Structures are given as structure tokens and as C-alpha cells.
Amino acid sequence: MAMMDQPSDELPTLNVVLEIPSQGYQMDQTIRLPVYVNRNVDKVEMPQEAFANNWRGITHNQPDTF
Numbered sequence: 001m002a003m004m005d006q007p008s009d010e011l012p013t014l015n016v017v018l019e020i021p022s023q024g025y026q027m028d029q030t031i032r033l034p035v036y037v038n039r040n041v042d043k044v045e046m047p048q049e050a051f052a053n054n055w056r057g058i059t060h061n062q063p064d065t066f
Contacts, residue, residue, distance in 0.1 A: 011035065 011032040018027040046054075 012035060014031045014033055016027075016029045016031060018029075019025070
């Protein structure tokens with residue numbers, strides 16, 4: 001899928017291949033990935049340390065800390 005500068009009605013896909021040669025097994029599966037876009041996303045300027053603190057809070061699943 002090519003990068004586009006405009007909206008698209010197509011969902012991105014993930015191609016998964018599972019292969020077990022010793023058993024002669026191969027599975028090819030294409031999965032459509034849901035993409036949710038929040039139209040309220042705005043650019044935010046912040047110092048590096050504030051960003052790092054927010055990122056750590058999100059990473060450690062502690063949304064109340066930021």
C-alpha cells in the first residue's frame with residue numbers, strides 16, 4: 001500500500017505467513033487492521049522532559065500520572 005496525502009476508504013492489511021517445515025504446514029493469512037483516527041489530535045509543544053514523563057506514564061499504563 002502506498003503512502004497517500006488524502007483519506008482512503010481502504011484499510012491497511014497485515015500479511016501473516018506461518019510455516020512449519022517439519023510438518024509440511026504453511027498458512028498464509030491477510031488481516032485487515034482497523035485504524036481509528038481521532039479528529040481532535042493537535043500538535044503540542046512541550047519540553048523534552050515533560051514529553052519523557054508523559055511517555056513513561058503511557059508506557060507503564062499509568063494514565064493518572066500525566
